[in-house]
Amino acid sequence: xxxxxxxxxxxxxxxxxxxxxxxxxxxxxxxxxxxxxxxxxxxxxxxxxxxxxxxxxxxxxxxxxxxxxxxxxxxxxxxxxxxxxxxxxxxxxxxxxxxxxxxxxxxxxxxxxxxxxxxxxxxxxxxxxxxxxxxxxxxxxxxxxxxxxxxxxxxxxxxxxxxxxxxxxxxxxxxxxxxxxxxxxxxxxxxxxxxxxxxxxxxxxxxxxxxxxxxxxxxxxxxxxxxxxxxxxxxxxxxxxxxxxxxxxxxxxxx
Numbered sequence: 001x002x003x004x005x006x007x008x009x010x011x012x013x014x015x016x017x018x019x020x021x022x023x024x025x026x027x028x029x030x031x032x033x034x035x036x037x038x039x040x041x042x043x044x045x046x047x048x049x050x051x052x053x054x055x056x057x058x059x060x061x062x063x064x065x066x067x068x069x070x071x072x073x074x075x076x077x078x079x080x081x082x083x084x085x086x087x088x089x090x091x092x093x094x095x096x097x098x099x100x101x102x103x104x105x106x107x108x109x110x111x112x113x114x115x116x117x118x119x120x121x122x123x124x125x126x127x128x129x130x131x132x133x134x135x136x137x138x139x140x141x142x143x144x145x146x147x148x149x150x151x152x153x154x155x156x157x158x159x160x161x162x163x164x165x166x167x168x169x170x171x172x173x174x175x176x177x178x179x180x181x182x183x184x185x186x187x188x189x190x191x192x193x194x195x196x197x198x199x200x201x202x203x204x205x206x207x208x209x210x211x212x213x214x215x216x217x218x219x220x221x222x223x224x225x226x227x228x229x230x231x232x233x234x235x236x237x238x239x240x241x242x243x244x245x246x247x248x249x250x251x252x253x254x255x
Contacts, residue, residue: 041164042233048154048171049206053238058207059152060178061235062170062215063228064185065200066137069166070129071121073136074193075099078122081139095132120193130165137166140192144185151177164231175213178203186217204228206237 052059066072082092102118122129141163150160151173160181162169170185172178186196196217203215203224215222228235 041162041167042231044154044162045169045230045235048152048159049235051154052152052173053206053208056208058174058205058209058211060172060175060213061204061206061228062172062178062182062222063202063204063230064168064170064182065197066166066189067195067197069137069194070124070133072194073120073122073133075119077192078132078136081136084139085135095128098128134165136192140185140188140194141168144188148181148184150181167231169230175211175215178213179215182215182217182222198222202228204235204237206235208238 049059079092079096082095083089099118103115104118105115106113122132141161145160148160150158150171152159152171160171162171168185170178170181172181189196198217198220201217201222203213203222204227205211205213205224213224215224226237
């Protein structure tokens, strides 16, 4: 007997709250909670930048972007991840039932092709999807960083990345450190069916010196930029707010 489960917005919300409340060692799942505030990550990035520039040290960033991230979440891997985070089996089975009979077809020239089972991707617009995606991505990042040693710290606490939803900022105290850190998620993501976009990922260096950062993924160089807009805030090499202020003034004048 096949049991088909439909998920209304209300039931999706209930399930997402229960799933979100389970993991206690998460660094990313909370970003979809109503009380979340991305300004915290902006502040953290600014503190790190000011600290490094104040001590004449460079801070190297790789803002990585995953290709079609929501569309590539591997279902069988996702159920394994939920169990790894000690999500109760009943909730795992509910989520599994929501996806177990998913199918897709291609519409071309008004002709609908044969349906096939969908084994990857979370549903666009579903309240559950951001939570499931965040758990999946968190597992990738945990495996990526478990053996990484960083030269960066805040208050004695090692830190090599800042994450908000799927916005990931990998950080190294020098180019070699950032290259080592970049290699790890590129390898780990592949095991989970994900892939880093070489075109959209950007290298950015906070430095008082003229440094050219050559960072690669599979021998393909990533683009280095002189400024980068992260979480709505424009970052500059010298760590100042002058460019951001100019952008806001220009935007206000156009209104």
